[in-house]
Amino acid sequence: MSTDAKGAAEGAEKKPSIGWLGLGIMGTAMTRNLLKAGYDVTVWNRTLSKAEGMVQEGARLGKTPAQVVRDCDITFAMLADPAAALSAALGEDGAVAGVSAGKGYVDVSTVDGDTARQIAEAVRKAGGQFLEAPVSGSKKPAEDGTLIFLTAGDKALFDRASAAFDVMGKAKFFLGDVGQGANMKLVVNMVMGSMLASFSEGLLLGQAAGLSPETILEVVLLGAINAPLYSMKGPTMLKGSYSPAFPLKHQQKDLRLALELAEAVGQPLPVAAAANALYEKAREAGLGDQDFSAVLEALKQRRGKDGA
Numbered sequence: 001m002s003t004d005a006k007g008a009a010e011g012a013e014k015k016p017s018i019g020w021l022g023l024g025i026m027g028t029a030m031t032r033n034l035l036k037a038g039y040d041v042t043v044w045n046r047t048l049s050k051a052e053g054m055v056q057e058g059a060r061l062g063k064t065p066a067q068v069v070r071d072c073d074i075t076f077a078m079l080a081d082p083a084a085a086l087s088a089a090l091g092e093d094g095a096v097a098g099v100s101a102g103k104g105y106v107d108v109s110t111v112d113g114d115t116a117r118q119i120a121e122a123v124r125k126a127g128g129q130f131l132e133a134p135v136s137g138s139k140k141p142a143e144d145g146t147l148i149f150l151t152a153g154d155k156a157l158f159d160r161a162s163a164a165f166d167v168m169g170k171a172k173f174f175l176g177d178v179g180q181g182a183n184m185k186l187v188v189n190m191v192m193g194s195m196l197a198s199f200s201e202g203l204l205l206g207q208a209a210g211l212s213p214e215t216i217l218e219v220v221l222l223g224a225i226n227a228p229l230y231s232m233k234g235p236t237m238l239k240g241s242y243s244p245a246f247p248l249k250h251q252q253k254d255l256r257l258a259l260e261l262a263e264a265v266g267q268p269l270p271v272a273a274a275a276n277a278l279y280e281k282a283r284e285a286g287l288g289d290q291d292f293s294a295v296l297e298a299l300k301q302r303r304g305k306d307g308a
C-alpha cells in the first residue's frame with residue numbers, strides 16, 4: 001500500500017464506541033466534544049436527569065455502569081472522588097461487571113494512586129485494559145477541547161484512546177505504571193490550591209493596609225508572579241463571584257490526597273497543609289459547591305477571629 005493510501009485507510013479507521021460515566025461540570029463538556037467529533041457515545045450518570053440532557057444532544061442512555069461497559073469499546077469515568085470512582089467501578093452493576101476481553105476502562109477522575117490501582121487490578125482480572133488519565137485544565141479547557149491528559153497504565157489502551165484524547169485535549173502524557181498519573185495530577189493541584197490561597201492572602205493583606213484590590217491585581221499580572229490562574233480568577237474574585245468551574249470541595253479533596261501521598265513518601269508539605277486547613281474551613285463555611293476561588297471568602301470570615 002502506498003503511504004497516501006495507508007494514511008487514507010488509517011483516517012477511515014472506525015472510531016471506537018465510547019461509554020461515559022459521570023456528567024458533572026467536566027464530564028458534560030468532554031462528552032459534548034466527543035459527540036461533536038462523531039463518536040457514538042453511551043452515557044450514565046447517578047442523577048438520571050443529567051444523562052437525559054446528553055441524550056437530547058445525541059448520546060445513548062446506559063442503565064448502569066456495567067451495561068455501558070458491555071455496550072462500548074472504551075468507557076471513560078469522570079467522577080467526583082475516590083469513593084465515587086470505586087463505587088461506579090466496583091459496586092453492584094459497576095463497570096467491572098461489564099468488562100470482558102478487549103474492553104478498555106479509562107478513569108479521568110482525580111483520585112489517589114491506591115484507588116486507581118484497585119480499579120486497575122479488577123479491570124485487568126476481568127480481561128480488560130486500564131488507563132488512569134486525570135486532566136489538568138478546568139471547565140473552559142474542557143469546553144474548548146484543550147485539556148492535558150496525565151495518563152498511566154496499559155499503553156495499548158493509551159494508543160487506542162489517543163484520538164479521543166486529541167478531541168478533548170491539547171496534550172497527553174504517558175507516565176508509566178498506574179499511580180503516576182494520579183501522582184502528577186496531585187502535584188499540580190497541590191501547587192494550584194496553595195497558589196490561590198496565597199493570592200487571597202495577598203489581596204486581603206493589601207486591602208487591610210489600604211491598597212486597592214484592582215491595583216494589587218494589576219501589579220501581580222505585570223510581574224514575575226503572573227500566572228493564568230490569577231488572570232482567570234482575579235477579576236471574578238474582586239467581584240465576589242464564585243460560579244463553580246472547579247468546585248472548592250474538589251480542590252480540598254486534592255489537597256487532602258496530596259498530603260496523604262506526602263505522608264506515604266515521607267515528604268513534608270507545610271505550605272500545602274496550611275492551605276488544606278483553609279479549604280477545610282471554607283467547606284465548613286458552606287462554600288464547597290462554589291468555585292475554589294471562594295477560599296477568599298473563608299479568609300475574610302477569619303478576620304478578627306484569629307487574634308489578627
Ligand SMILES: NC(=O)C1=CN([C@@H]2O[C@H](COP(=O)(O)OP(=O)(O)OC[C@H]3O[C@@H](n4cnc5c(N)ncnc54)[C@H](OP(=O)(O)O)[C@@H]3O)[C@@H](O)[C@H]2O)C=CC1
Nearest residue numbers: 022023024025026046047079080084110138139245246250
Ligand atoms: N471542575 C474542574 O475544573 C476539574 C475537575 N476535575 C476532577 O474531575 C472530577 C469531576 O469533576 P467535576 O465534573 O468538576 O465534578 P462535579 O461535582 O460537577 O461532578 C461530579 C460527578 O460525580 C458523580 N458522583 C458523585 N458522587 C458519586 C457517587 N457516589 N457515585 C456515582 N457518581 C457520583 C456526580 O453525579 P451526580 O450528578 O449524580 O451528582 C457527577 O456526575 C473530580 O475528580 C474533579 O476533582 C479535574 C480537572 C478539572
Ligand SMILES: O=CCCC(=O)O
Nearest residue numbers: 110136137138189246
Ligand atoms: O482539577 C482541576 C484543575 C483545574 C485547573 O487546572 O484549572
